[in-house]
Amino acid sequence: MAQQTTLDEWARDPLVDPEVRAHVYSLVNALGGNGEDGTYTLGDDALLCLKDLRKWLKFADAELGRRDAARCMAEAKLLQGDLLPILAKMSEKLMTQKLKYKVALAVLELLVPLTWPYEIDPLEPTENQINHAPYIQLAQIGYKRAILHFDRAQILNTVVKIALPPMAIPLRERGPRDEAIIRIALYFIRNVVMLSPPSSVPVDIDEAEVSRSTTIDTLHDQEIFPALLTVASNIGEDYVVQDVVILEVLFYLLKGIDAEKLFLDEKKLSSRNTDELKALMQKEKAMLADSARHAPTRHNRFGTMVWVKRDDEKVSTLSGQDFLGKAQKTMEKMDKTKKWNKPKGRSRKKNDEFDRDEFDLEVPLTTSAHKHLKSFVEEFLDSSFNPLFMHLRKAIEREEERIEERHSRQYFYLVAWFLKAECARRRNLKEKAADPKSAEILTAEDESYGLVAEVLNQATFILLNRFMQKSQDEKAWQDLNAGMKCFTQILFTVQEMSESALEEDQEIAENIQNRIFYEEATHDRIVQMLRSYKDQGFGYLDACTELAHVFLRMLERYAKQNVDLQIRSKRRARKMEAKRQGADSAGADVSDREEVENAQRTSTERKFDFDRYAHKFVNQSSVNTFMAFLKLHNELDAEQLKRIHRFLYRAVFKMKLGILLFRVDYIQLLHKLIKGPEGLDAALPSFKEWDEFVRHFFRTVVKKVQERPILYVEMLFSKINSTMFYLENGFDMAPPVRTPRAPAELEVKGDMTRQEQIGVAVGVLVNQNKSDALRWVREVLSSAIEERKAWQSMEEARREVAAAERQVEESGEEAPAEEPPKPPSILVRPDNDERRTAMFKDNKLRLLMTLVGCSRLGEPNDPEATWLIGSSVTVPELTEALDLIRKFEFEPPIYEDGKSAQDFLRSKATAIRRTARRVDFDDDSDGVDNDTEEDRGEYAPDGPTARKSTAKKILKRRRRARTPEELDDEEKRRRAEARLKRELEKQRNIKSTVFVHSSDDEDWDEDRDKEFFAKEQALRADTLAQFKRSLALGSPEPASKKRKGNVQAGSEKKKRKTPPKRRKGLFDTDESEDEDQPLHSSSRGSSPEAAALDTESDGESTDTPMSSQPAAVVTNGNKTPASVADKDTVMADAQDGTDDDDEDAAPTVRRAPLRTRGGFVIDSDSE
Known part of the structure; x- marks a missing residue:
């Protein structure tokens, strides 16, 4: 119902387009109005009018950014005069009549954009957006007041009824339209909760009518809280995309409310409010007392003006009498009267969105709102907290399209708020349970922290750390404020968990603290956030100081309890990689090697030092x-x-x-x-x-x-x-004194001769333009040669003189010859300080000095260590080295494939590590290996076998089965030595040699050879007797694969008492284990059962059991006991002796118990 105005007035309004105003007003008039009976009556085309109005809001305002249509609808009182009466008229028969449901849905689709919080485009704001902002913002506050206090129907409840049919449909059967209806219903509730009086525009209504307390009471009275709990508790099952809308509703409903006050009982809440009132009154009293000292009285009402003369001959003028008598008062008065026009810097412009998301301002609640909100929060914690916040965390991690920038901030703020509420609720329950007058009893569920477990896991900590680091890097201080509040409350919750009566909660708290304090990046982030404060506001200042205080005190306590606390620090390491460019097809020269620095993150563990961190903190x-x-x-x-x-x-x-x-x-x-x-x-x-x-x-x-x-x-x-x-x-x-460290010792790769190695060392020095070092080495060698020759001449002269003076004893026996003395070592002296430094730090020069015969005495890292030319180095060796240096200095060696001398050098330590590297054993291993240095002569074990040995695994398995208990190091070492001794003794008994020698090169031992040939003669005789016996019995059949399988299968069964076996002959194989039986018999043919089975297999199979006890088969004069009938038997199918088609068939091995009739074994074929 629009307010009638003239066209002239519309045309004179410069802010709104007259054409837009005319269309909107005509649609509003056609929508309907009050009838003669005072009730609202819809127009004939009301549904079409509602759709046209929505189009005007969508196209004229949203797409063009003019906001003229919203301004005209606000002036026409569309919401208060038309939309709300239509909803009230439709609410009674909403669920029964389809047409009324469509009209109500069209009204809801129009209500959502009208109540959507007004926003000015931050990138491209238009003139109309800025001009219409105050009017539309005030109109929206009027919308909220009308919705909350509409007396003819419950508007919010009616909106929920509109969404009930789609909500009743299962998620898999729900269509896009159903999802849209649920979403716009929740958005309408969000808009009502979110709207608040703007700070930049004076409001002409009572703010208590649109306050947070009034909103909470209305949501409770119209049963909106149960609908929110229903959606939140079923997030992930029946609802998916509605999680962010519920998040925003909770944020704008709870922000600024003290969670601790919420769970105080009435007496404590009243007492706390009284204390706060007393504190405010005390502050007011102190302010009045301070101002009373300088308040004007009847005697100082008259003006007083004083000139104060300063040091620079300038005069300052002061008025009043409050500074008279004391120089300090005068100076304070001067300071108060000073004015400084501080230049305005680039301050952050606070827009309406910033004001809406401000959560540091405390919001008071009435008693009824306090009661209703407390009940809602308790039910939410019990049923909806875990599913909702787990689903939101996953959506934020995946960066879903519905997740906007503000949602992460709201998520972490609400995590902090609900954790604080849960801790307050638990403290309240404990106090009631401790009160003897109370009937409250704590249950295991009340003791457990399972209701908030989804925000105390590692995934949440990772997301929180990432969010805080990103906010700090981007200087998003409001986001960082929410992250700090969340982290602080997590620390408080963990501290209370560690004091819980349940051991499970204590272990969880210990684990969480270990994960939090393990990362050094977290420690550094806390310090950086405290340092980064500048002018971010009181809320940020309070949050960063609280986090620093709590973190430092908890870390100090945890470090005292865990003396060996380890933390992981990440530092940037530089890795040098050498890359070589290959020659192209045209035969271009090979390019030089390039060193590429790759910066990478390396993680190292170190022991935590709290004092060191505290110095970094302060x-x-x-x-x-x-x-x-x-x-x-x-x-x-x-x-x-x-x-x-x-x-x-x-x-x-x-x-x-x-x-x-x-x-x-x-x-x-x-x-x-x-x-x-x-x-x-x-x-x-x-x-x-x-x-x-x-x-x-x-x-x-x-x-x-x-x-x-x-x-x-x-x-x-x-x-x-x-x-x-x-x-x-x-x-x-x-300044800290750093101990000098010697460079890595170098060596020459490959099997080069000494002359070639000297050539490589000289070539490297020549390539590095160190000719001066080569000159010095030549001088040292020349001086050493001269000194050594002089000593040899002197020693030769001394020997001649001693020989002339020596007399032969009277007995005629000559005196024993004296051992010639060794020449003294020659000290290598540097010619200047730079050379002394090079002798310690230049590993190429040290390599050349080592190759020419110099040796170093002293510690490896001692810069003052002495270099000597030892006594064992002869004059020819020194001369040869000198000549090689002179040769290679002017004619450096040339190597194949374009290699340089530098390519033949390597670190000696690296080479030693590579050659000495061994496979580490697991915890069950005791370090036994056969890499001993003992000389085993010709009978050392042979080279690697064709297949990998499993002896070590068998040894471990036997050792674990034998000693299930833990063994100390001494016991393991003793057993390892014993096993090694047995292994060496067994290998010494091997009677075959790996090597083949020429008979002329061997030293013959007659007794040993006699014994050897005697054994060989007996072996040949045994083999010949076996061969003759086989000829007398008939031609032996070749051992088939099937018989081989049977033999192998039989050898793996339980051991049986068998006749003594002779040693294998020269032509024996593994398949024939009992050579005293015919070759076609089984390996277990020594038993009566096996003999009977083999006899059956040669002829036709029969199902008739044997009628008499078979005689025991005598083999080599030894009788087999009859008890073997109780043991396992190899079951072989009866087959024709001439059939060779079944040779490849797999053997049949069974361990089933045997059936007997009258003491006879029945073959499986007869069953």
């Missing part, structure tokens, strides 16, 4: 953050003041870093805090602690200033790391 930037927080002491509560006090006490007295507070403004702030004016209230519980801290701090300041007067100047500035140590101790910090 620095000038973090002190500045806490002092900025202290400047707001009049607005802080007792817990926040205690937080600042603990940090400053740690910095000044525990860590002896009070020099960080030696700044004029900080000293003045601490003095003002106690002595005033506008200091702390002396009635506060923490005033005594602050008073004591300030007194001890000023004593420290006076003492330090007397020791070092330079602090008078340094108090004007912040302290830097380079001067802090001097200001604290009075002397500069001694």
Whole structure:
């Protein structure tokens, strides 16, 4: 129902297009109006009018950005005068009549864009968007008031009824239209909860009518909370895309509400409200008392003006009488009257979205709203928290299209809010259970933290750390604020879990703390967030200081409980890779090798040092953050003041870093805090602690200033790391002395001769333009040759003189010849300091010196170690080395494939590690190996076998079966030595040799050879007798594969008592294990059963059992016991002796118990 105006008035309005206004007003008039009986009556084309109005909102406003249609609908009172009466008229018969359902749905589709929070395009704002903003924002507050207080019907309840039919359809059968209906119904509830009075526009209605308390009461009265719980508890099963809408509803419903107050009982809540009121009244009283000291009276009403003459001959004028009598008062008055037009920097522009998402402003609740919200939160925690937040976390991780930038911030804020609420609820339950007058009893479910388990897992921690790091990098301070609140509340929850009565919760808390404190990146992030405060606002300041305080105290406690705490640190390592470019097809020259630096993240574990981290934590930037927080002491509560006090006490007295507070403004702030004016209230519980801290701090300041007067100047500035140590101790910090480290020792690759190795070393030095080093080596060798020759000449002369003086004894026997003395070692002296340094650091020069005969005495990392030319190096060797250096210096060697001398060098340590690398055993292994250095002569074991040996696995398996208990190291070593000794003894008994020798080269032992030939003669005789016996019995059949399988299968069964077997002959094979039986018999033919089976297999098979006990078969004069009939038997099918087609058939092996009749064994074929 539109308000009638003239066309002239429409034309004169410069803000709205007259054509748009005419169309909108005509549609509103055609929609309907009040009839004669006072009830609302729909027009004939009401449904079409609703659809046309929605089109105007969609195309004229959303696409063109004009917002003219929304302005016209607000002026025409469309929502209050038409849409709400239509919903009220349709609500009664909504579920029965299809036409009324369509009309109600069309009204809902129009209500959602009308109540959608007004936003100005941040990238391309239009003039109409800016001009219409105040009017439309005020109109939306009127919309909210009309919806909440509509008396003829429950609007929100009617909207839920519209969404009920689609909600009743299963998820798999639900279509896109059904999903859209559910979504717009939830969005309408979100819009109603989200709308709030704009801060930039004065509101002409009572704000209590659209307050949070009124909204909560309306949601409860119209039964919206059960609908929200239904959707939230079934997220992931019946609802998928509705999770972000529920998230926004919860965020705008709960932001700014104190979760701890929510779960206080009435008495404690009333007491807390009373204490807060008393504190406010006390602050007001202190302010009045302070102003009363300077309030005008009857005697000082007359004007007073004073001129103050300053040092620079300038005059300042002061008026009033409040500064008379005291110079300090005069200066304070001058400071108050000073004006400084501070240049305005680039400040962040706070838009309406920022105001809507602001969650640091506390929102008060009425008693009824407090009660209703508490009931809703309890039910939500019990039924909906885990499924909803698990589904949201996965959606954020996958970066679903429906997830916007603000949703991550809202998610982490709500995680913090609900964790705080759950902890408050548990404390309330414990207090009630501890009260003897209360009937409350704690159950296991109440003790467990399973209701919030989905936000205390590793996936949530990873997502939170990633979100905080991203927010910090992008300087999204509001997002980082939400992340810090979430992390702080997780720490509080874990702390309470560690104090739980359930061991499972304690173990979970221990695991969570270990994961949180294990990452050094988390430690560094906390410090960086504290340092990065500048002017992000009170909420950010409170969040970062609280997180730092809680994290540091919990980390200190955990480090004391876990002395060997290990943390993982990630550092950037530089890996040098050499790449070679191949020659092209045209035969181009090979390019030089290039060194490429690849930066990679390496993770290392190290022991955590809390003192070291605390020094990193306490620095000038973090002190500045806490002092900025202290400047707001009049607005802080007792817990926040205690937080600042603990940090400053740690910095000044525990860590002896009070020099960080030696700044004029900080000293003045601490003095003002106690002595005033506008200091702390002396009635506060923490005033005594602050008073004591300030007194001890000023004593420290006076003492330090007397020791070092330079602090008078340094108090004007912040302290830097380079001067802090001097200001604290009075002397500069001694630079750390690093122990020099010798370079890696080099060697020449391949099997090169000494001359070739010297050529490589000389070539490397020549390529590096170190001709001066080669000259020095030549001089050293030349000097050594001359000195060694001089010594040899002197020694030869001495021997001649000694021989001439020596006399032969009278007996005629000559005296024993003396051993010639060794030449003395020659000391290698560097010619300058640079050469001395090169002898320690240049590994190429050291390689050449080693190759020419020099040796180094001393520790590997001793720069003053001595180089000598040993006594064993002869003059020819030195001369040869000198000649090779002279040769290769001017004619460097040339190598194949374009290689340089550098390519033939390698690190000696790397080569040793490669050759000495062995396979590590597992925990069950005791390190037994056969890589001993003992010489086993010709009977050493042969080379590698064709297949991999399984002896080690069998040995482990037997060892584990034999010793299931844990063995100490001494026992393992003893057993390993015993096994090794047995292995060596067994290998010494091997009677075959690996090598073939020429008979002329061997030393014959007659006794040993006699014994050997005797054994060989007996072996040949045995073989010949066996051959003759086989000829007498008939031609032996060739052992088939089937018989081989039977033999092998039979050998794996249980051991039987068999006649003694003779040693195998020269032509024996593994398949024939009993050579005293005919070749066609089984390997177990020594038993009566096997003999009977083999006899049957040669002829026709029969099902008739044997009627008499068979005689025992005698083999080699030994009788087989009859008890073998109880043992396993190889079952062979009867077959014709001439049939060769079944040779490849697999043998049939059974371990089934045998059936007997009258003491006889029955073949399986007869069953």
